[in-house]
Amino acid sequence: QKEVEQNSGPLSVPEGAIASLNCTYSDRGSQSFFWYRQYSGKSPELIMFIYSNGDKEDGRFTAQLNKASQYVSLLIRDSQPSDSATYLCAVSSVTDKLIFGTGTRLQVFP
Amino acid sequence: NAGVTQTPKFQVLKTGQSMTLQCAQDMNHNSMYWYRQDPGMGLRLIYYSASEGTTDKGEVPNGYNVSRLNKREFSLRLESAAPSQTSVYFCASGGLAGDIEQFFGPGTRLTVL
Numbered sequence: 001q002k003e004v005e006q007n008s009g010p011l012s013v014p015e016g017a018i019a020s021l022n023c024t025y026s027d028r029g030s031q032s033f034f035w036y037r038q039y040s041g042k043s044p045e046l047i048m049f050i051y052s053n054g055d056k057e058d059g060r061f062t063a064q065l066n067k068a069s070q071y072v073s074l075l076i077r078d079s080q081p082s083d084s085a086t087y088l089c090a091v092s093s094v095t096d097k098l099i100f101g102t103g104t105r106l107q108v109f110p
Numbered sequence: 111n112a113g114v115t116q117t118p119k120f121q122v123l124k125t126g127q128s129m130t131l132q133c134a135q136d137m138n139h140n141s142m143y144w145y146r147q148d149p150g151m152g153l154r155l156i157y158y159s160a161s162e163g164t165t166d167k168g169e170v171p172n173g174y175n176v177s178r179l180n181k182r183e184f185s186l187r188l189e190s191a192a193p194s195q196t197s198v199y200f201c202a203s204g205g206l207a208g209d210i211e212q213f214f215g216p217g218t219r220l221t222v223l
Contacts, residue, residue, distance in 0.1 A: 008150070032210075034212075042216075042217075043200055043214035043215060043216055043217050044153070044200075044214050045214070046211045046212070046213075049210060049211070088152070088153065090212075092205070097143070097155060097158055097168070097205070098155075098205055098212060100152050100153040100154075101152060102150060102151065102152035103152055
């Protein structure tokens with residue numbers, strides 16, 4: 001069974017701090033990695049994707065991938081209360097469907 | 111563009127009743143999916159359709175059937191609802207064969223009594 005694991009949280013960080021969200025996956029054949037954000041009662045929305053080892057930055061968000069360690073993370077700089085949500089990690093191989101983790105709940109307090 | 115639309119938004123059923131959840135997308139995606147989301151379980155794939163005319167089972171297909179009516183529409187049917195099917199159901203499209211992003215509909219909150 002291919003698995004994607006995340007700490008369920010909640011991860012609590014003060015406003016302005018860096019939030020670090022982590023995800024590990026079991027399938028070494030995985031090639032595509034995604035971070036979705038889901039506000040309470042809403043549907044998931046894609047915020048980042050990464051294919052290559054290393055860092056990918058988009059505004060306040062940085063995705064980090066280490067395929068050797070089967071580890072992907074999401075850093076949120078200058079965290080805002082509006083970032084409070086559940087963050088879902090998702091993984092897929094080239095021709096396969098997404099496998100989602102159970103999500104990490106982030107709370108940013110003023 | 112409406113993106114991915116789902117109907118209904120809320121539904122209450124009695125055990126044994128049947129219903130169909132409707133989903134449509136206007137992004138010309140080949141692939142479409144049905145997920146259920148339960149507390150602590152994350153998103154679990156029920157069925158998916160990689161292209162018009164094809165459907166495949168996901169992780170939790172038992173108790174469900176699907177129809178890919180055309181490229182735009184993908185419906186999910188519960189033939190005989192059970193309390194274990196109480197969940198939030200999301201339809202999604204994209205995410206395969208070059209469509210990088212998978213877009214989600216607003217969800218259907220289903221309660222089976």
